[in-house]
Amino acid sequence: MSWKAFKSAEQALLGGVPMNWMTKWPGGFPIFLKSAIGAHVEDLDGNDYIDFCLGDTGAMAGHSSPEIGEAIRKQALIGISAMLPTLDSVVVANELAKRFGLPIWQFTVSATDANRHAIRYSRLVTGKRKIIVIDQCYHGSVDETFATLDASGNTIMREGNVGAPVDLDSTTRVVEFNDLVSMQNALKHNDVAAIIMEPAMTNVGIVLPESGYLQSVAELARKNSVIWIVDETHTISVGPGGMTAELGLRPDMLTIGKSVGGGIPTGTFGMTHEIASKVTKKTKRAVIDIGGVGGTLAGNALSLAAMRVTLMNVLTDENFAKMISLGNRWCNGVETVIKEFNMPWHVQRLGARGEYSFQEISPRTGREAAAALDFDLDQYIHLRLLNDGFLLTPFHNMALMSPYTSEEDVDAHTISFRAMCKDLVT
Numbered sequence: 001m002s003w004k005a006f007k008s009a010e011q012a013l014l015g016g017v018p019m020n021w022m023t024k025w026p027g028g029f030p031i032f033l034k035s036a037i038g039a040h041v042e043d044l045d046g047n048d049y050i051d052f053c054l055g056d057t058g059a060m061a062g063h064s065s066p067e068i069g070e071a072i073r074k075q076a077l078i079g080i081s082a083m084l085p086t087l088d089s090v091v092v093a094n095e096l097a098k099r100f101g102l103p104i105w106q107f108t109v110s111a112t113d114a115n116r117h118a119i120r121y122s123r124l125v126t127g128k129r130k131i132i133v134i135d136q137c138y139h140g141s142v143d144e145t146f147a148t149l150d151a152s153g154n155t156i157m158r159e160g161n162v163g164a165p166v167d168l169d170s171t172t173r174v175v176e177f178n179d180l181v182s183m184q185n186a187l188k189h190n191d192v193a194a195i196i197m198e199p200a201m202t203n204v205g206i207v208l209p210e211s212g213y214l215q216s217v218a219e220l221a222r223k224n225s226v227i228w229i230v231d232e233t234h235t236i237s238v239g240p241g242g243m244t245a246e247l248g249l250r251p252d253m254l255t256i257g258k259s260v261g262g263g264i265p266t267g268t269f270g271m272t273h274e275i276a277s278k279v280t281k282k283t284k285r286a287v288i289d290i291g292g293v294g295g296t297l298a299g300n301a302l303s304l305a306a307m308r309v310t311l312m313n314v315l316t317d318e319n320f321a322k323m324i325s326l327g328n329r330w331c332n333g334v335e336t337v338i339k340e341f342n343m344p345w346h347v348q349r350l351g352a353r354g355e356y357s358f359q360e361i362s363p364r365t366g367r368e369a370a371a372a373l374d375f376d377l378d379q380y381i382h383l384r385l386l387n388d389g390f391l392l393t394p395f396h397n398m399a400l401m402s403p404y405t406s407e408e409d410v411d412a413h414t415i416s417f418r419a420m421c422k423d424l425v426t
């Protein structure tokens with residue numbers, strides 16, 4: 001039935017899918033969703049899958065948890081989007097402040113928008129034009145971030161960047177992760193408004209920060225009066241306050257989306273009092289709605305009700321402890337198999353998230369990590385495991401745990417992963 005659905009979808013949807021990246025699902029066509037509950041999804045043909053993709057973090061709180069579903073239902077019956085603030089926004093902002101240490105918050109429809117707005121505010125506040133990004137980063141569909149370095153160290157656009165409005169070297173400088181000298185050099189020109197980065201890279205496999213690296217970046221940003229934006233959209237997998245709380249980081253701005261909405265589209269960004277007051281001073285009320293920071297549905301009542309219940313009742317300390325323990329169990333299983341078959345692969349851990357990549361040692365930079373990417377091998381692995389009843393993200397080999405994931409789910413994956421590795425080496 002998924003195949004039939006795809007054939008009819010091809011008549012109405014570009015590439016037969018509601019959004020282009022869904023063509024990346026393996027097997028020539030995506031399975032069509034019938035239901036997603038807890039840590040499982042079911043397709044139209046009635047096949048059940050253990051879901052380690054979890055909407056690439058959008059469903060990290062588990063699919064359709066009864067608490068979140070009930071809060072959404074209640075709010076949906078009394079007002080979804082009225083362009084007015086609700087009390088939930090105050091509760092959520094206070095909770096985010098407690099978790100991430102930044103006092104002032106704004107809400108968006110996506111993490112992409114949170115990043116776009118944080119970058120715009122950085123330019124507004126500093127009067128500088130450029131941003132620094134990490135090579136091979138991903139922060140959503142944010143124009144300025146689709147930059148990379150050519151062999152001579154020039155900033156160029158990344159392969160696949162569609163319809164870029166301007167040359168990337170007019171907006172962006174690119175540096176390698178874990179490279180403080182490059183960061184220092186990129187800041188020398190005195191034209192940088194913000195450094196935007198994930199505290200651990202998660203979109204090219206996982207690349208962990210070396211000890212002291214993030215603190216040194218913060219220090220460089222401070223010395224150069226540049227705004228340091230930390231994107232915790234994926235790295236919240238390490239705990240309720242992400243790596244910011246875990247490592248005691250003190251970013252000037254912080255962005256996050258996906259998981260915090262429990263599946264309802266949302267994003268949010270936090271800032272210091274100092275930035276907030278500069279933004280307020282530099283913003284004219286009469287034209288505040290046409291300044292490039294906004295979104296009619298941003299901060300809507302439904303998304304805030306969803307965020308409130310997700311943060312207060314589901315993505316709790318207790319559930320994180322469980323998810324992280326499962327993440328370790330998943331990584332241990334995969335690591336044991338890799339050793340058993342002497343595969344030239346390794347596993348990286350990031351709390352409730354684990355990922356294996358096709359290289360023996362942990363990469364230090366995005367470039368090193370990207371060198372090990374293998375789209376065809378990914379497709380084989382994803383299709384094989386899909387046929388065994390596991391859903392992985394269509395992007396590389398990440399697995400994420402929800403509060404509903406069980407030890408049995410994880411161990412079942414280890415068994416299938418072992419059978420696959422055995423076939424790959426024989």
Ligand SMILES: Cc1ncc(COP(=O)(O)O)c(C=O)c1O
Nearest residue numbers: 110111112138139140231233234
């Ligand atoms: C680190 C990071 N930030 C931001 C985003 C953008 O999220 P969204 O696509 O929900 O806007 C992503 C998406 O994968 C991401 O990985």
